[in-house]
Amino acid sequence: MGGLKLSDVPIAQREQMLRLHREMLRIRLVEEAIADRYAEQEMRCPVHLSIGQEAVAVGVCQALRQTDRVFSTHRCHAHYLAKGGDLKAMLAEIYGKAAGCIGGRGGSMHLMDPAKGMISSVPIVASSIPLAAGAALSDQLDGNDTVSVAFIGDASVEEGVFHETANFASLRKLPVLFVCENNLYSVYTPLRQRQPDRVLADVICAHRVRAVTVDGNNVAAVRRATEEAVNYARAKDGPSFLVFDTYRWREHCGPSYDNNLGYRAEEEYEEWKVRCPIELHRRQLRSLHLLSDGEEQELIGELKREIDAAFEFAKAAPLPEPSEASTHVYA
Amino acid sequence: MTQVRTINLGDAIREGLTEAAVRDPAVIFMAEGIADPSSVYGTTKDIGNRIGMKRIIEMPISENALTGVAIGAAMMGKRPVLNFHRVEFALLAMEQIFNNAAKTHYVSKGRHRVPLVIRVVIGRGWGQGPEHSQSLEAVFSHVPGLKVVMPTYPRDAKGMVIAAIEDDNPVIMIEHRWCHYVAGHVPEGYYVEPLDGPRVVHQGKDITIVATSYMTLEAVRAAEALEKLGYSATVIDLRVLRPLVIDPILKSVEQTGRLITVDTGFKQYGIGAEVVAEVVSRRFDALKAAPVRLGLPDHPTPSSRGLIKGFYPDATTILQNAGKMLDIADNKIAQTIDDIIANRKGLQIDVPDPFFKGPF
Numbered sequence: 001m002g003g004l005k006l007s008d009v010p011i012a013q014r015e016q017m018l019r020l021h022r023e024m025l026r027i028r029l030v031e032e033a034i035a036d037r038y039a040e041q042e043m044r045c046p047v048h049l050s051i052g053q054e055a056v057a058v059g060v061c062q063a064l065r066q067t068d069r070v071f072s073t074h075r076c077h078a079h080y081l082a083k084g085g086d087l088k089a090m091l092a093e094i095y096g097k098a099a100g101c102i103g104g105r106g107g108s109m110h111l112m113d114p115a116k117g118m119i120s121s122v123p124i125v126a127s128s129i130p131l132a133a134g135a136a137l138s139d140q141l142d143g144n145d146t147v148s149v150a151f152i153g154d155a156s157v158e159e160g161v162f163h164e165t166a167n168f169a170s171l172r173k174l175p176v177l178f179v180c181e182n183n184l185y186s187v188y189t190p191l192r193q194r195q196p197d198r199v200l201a202d203v204i205c206a207h208r209v210r211a212v213t214v215d216g217n218n219v220a221a222v223r224r225a226t227e228e229a230v231n232y233a234r235a236k237d238g239p240s241f242l243v244f245d246t247y248r249w250r251e252h253c254g255p256s257y258d259n260n261l262g263y264r265a266e267e268e269y270e271e272w273k274v275r276c277p278i279e280l281h282r283r284q285l286r287s288l289h290l291l292s293d294g295e296e297q298e299l300i301g302e303l304k305r306e307i308d309a310a311f312e313f314a315k316a317a318p319l320p321e322p323s324e325a326s327t328h329v330y331a
Numbered sequence: 332m333t334q335v336r337t338i339n340l341g342d343a344i345r346e347g348l349t350e351a352a353v354r355d356p357a358v359i360f361m362a363e364g365i366a367d368p369s370s371v372y373g374t375t376k377d378i379g380n381r382i383g384m385k386r387i388i389e390m391p392i393s394e395n396a397l398t399g400v401a402i403g404a405a406m407m408g409k410r411p412v413l414n415f416h417r418v419e420f421a422l423l424a425m426e427q428i429f430n431n432a433a434k435t436h437y438v439s440k441g442r443h444r445v446p447l448v449i450r451v452v453i454g455r456g457w458g459q460g461p462e463h464s465q466s467l468e469a470v471f472s473h474v475p476g477l478k479v480v481m482p483t484y485p486r487d488a489k490g491m492v493i494a495a496i497e498d499d500n501p502v503i504m505i506e507h508r509w510c511h512y513v514a515g516h517v518p519e520g521y522y523v524e525p526l527d528g529p530r531v532v533h534q535g536k537d538i539t540i541v542a543t544s545y546m547t548l549e550a551v552r553a554a555e556a557l558e559k560l561g562y563s564a565t566v567i568d569l570r571v572l573r574p575l576v577i578d579p580i581l582k583s584v585e586q587t588g589r590l591i592t593v594d595t596g597f598k599q600y601g602i603g604a605e606v607v608a609e610v611v612s613r614r615f616d617a618l619k620a621a622p623v624r625l626g627l628p629d630h631p632t633p634s635s636r637g638l639i640k641g642f643y644p645d646a647t648t649i650l651q652n653a654g655k656m657l658d659i660a661d662n663k664i665a666q667t668i669d670d671i672i673a674n675r676k677g678l679q680i681d682v683p684d685p686f687f688k689g690p691f
Contacts, residue, residue, distance in 0.1 A: 134403020164396030328441040331499035
């Protein structure tokens with residue numbers, strides 16, 4: 001969209017661009033607030049932060065309806081928020097409180113808000129892929145045009161269940177999107193040590209699944225690519241595999257930076273940081289004069305007030321009763 | 332529930348599946364070869380003719396993914412019935428079964444339900460060998476959130492498979508292949524046998540025998556032989572392994588003071604171990620003798636009929652142990668065992684005894 005003039009951009013698209021910015025910024029601020037407070041040791045569960053990867057969650061979810069279904073992984077904060085999950089319930093869940101989205105049963109890795117279409121998060125690599133395909137099968141049988149999304153990471157394509165599901169989804173033309181956030185690392189192990197040199201999206205071609213690779217730090221491009229895939233699925237043409245190249249800024253699990261460990265080069269991190277998804281989009285907004293510095297500061301203030309209030313709520317909320325632990329084993 | 336006819340357990344299950352699917356459009360079927368000439372040992376044969384082929388879903392050879400697909404569909408309100416020809420194939424899907432099927436309701440604080448039936452066939456005989464004839468019910472029974480059922484009799488099987496489909500939880504239904512041939516009286520139409528615990532299938536006062544699946548038939552045969560010797564045994568068909576309902580077993584042991592368990596799986600860490608532990612820790616004072624567990628020995632199941640001699644417990648093993656617990660003279664037990672062996676008329680040990688076909 002370089003060189004665009006504001007007059008070229010329809011009002012609806014301007015609103016959408018601001019929404020993309022707002023949603024990414026909100027996720028960034030929530031994640032940073034978690035990182036800032038993590039050392040207090042009151043969030044007593046592992047946290048896998050999405051800082052640096054916000055554009056994928058936001059770009060994808062902005063192309064979905066609320067009734068579309070999202071399945072996520074251990075790194076689910078951004079997906080949950082982008083799909084409209086309740087912030088207070090998310091933080092309360094991470095704090096292990098009764099008011100958590102699932103009452104402290106799952107913690108950070110199991111976030112869900114089914115009413116918003118955030119169906120489930122499963123922290124075993126690739127485990128939620130077939131769940132999304134199953135939801136898609138159910139919708140296909142019902143004859144509706146709902147679409148299901150499985151967010152996965154680059155390591156998921158190494159799992160058999162990815163290929164098993166891709167084969168089945170292609171065979172039946174299921175309305176499902178496999179959305180891969182390729183952040184180049186599985187914990188500390190780089191992609192090149194786990195997979196041969198290849199185009200990641202190509203692995204699904206033998207299953208005859210439509211595959212697209214897009215800059216995962218370009219939120220508008222993510223949204224467009226997703227919209228195309230969603231339309232394809234709604235038209236009953238079948239699944240898509242979307243590979244969004246992006247980068248996790250902080251450690252795999254926890255609040256800190258870990259470039260000092262030496263598993264990846266500081267320069268690599270710096271290169272990706274320059275390509276911050278929020279900054280890239282902000283530049284676009286600035287050049288179109290859609291968002292002034294003052295307006296953004298106002299937005300940041302508003303979001304921080306919301307986030308601070310949510311943290312206060314989560315901290316003050318009571319822990320669940322021990323007797324609650326043995327309920328809901330069976331329906 | 333009008334007519335009562337005699338049919339075998341495999342056909343009873345097919346009737347149950349068909350009735351449930353006709354009644355509830357949410358029921359879907361998935362298997363490798365779901366509608367092929369075999370149709371899961373005939374148990375899913377022609378269901379598509381009744382309900383339409385749309386709900387009959389052929390599975391690629393992808394057990395893990397298709398189990399996940401079934402779970403995902405179940406979370407959305409479908410009632411999938413997933414079928415595995417051998418329990419060993421379900422091993423490829425354990426991640427999905429243990430994590431997503433068993434825990435989704437719990438983790439979601441009750442928001443999600445997983446009304447899923449997973450039928451797995453176990454069995455023995457005809458040289459099936461180490462990876463085609465295991466009985467892994469204890470593995471499934473270890474996991475909270477799953478229900479595990481093992482019907483023995485046709486009437487139970489039909490009503491229990493309907494109950495499993497109606498159930499809002501993941502139900503693992505373990506079917507012994509030899510039990511598919513067991514005949515019995517089965518009502519027509521739709522009826523539910525609640526998944527509510529064990530059933531006393533033979534009344535007695537001297538000893539309690541708790542059995543699962545095919546071993547229930549062996550236990551009943553042993554009980555009938557004991558009767559001829561002037562002793563009576565209560566045989567309890569466990570039916571529902573998880574959640575375990577122990578009260579009827581405790582009640583029986585309070586009367587008899589003696590307990591033998593006999594199940595189709597490995598003895599160590601097995602179903603019998605759980606039953607015995609529950610009885611001993613809750614009714615120690617009622618016991619007149621140390622309980623006995625009968626199960627498979629501590630090695631894999633070999634193929635050759637030469638190697639499986641003595642591998643499986645049967646009515647004669649039960650009799651020997653019951654004889655010791657009841658102080659029955661050795662020669663009397665030996666004579667009874669000889670009679671049972673003679674009744675087999677030299678039949679090879681890798682095929683079921685015709686005695687077990689019923690009707691029951």
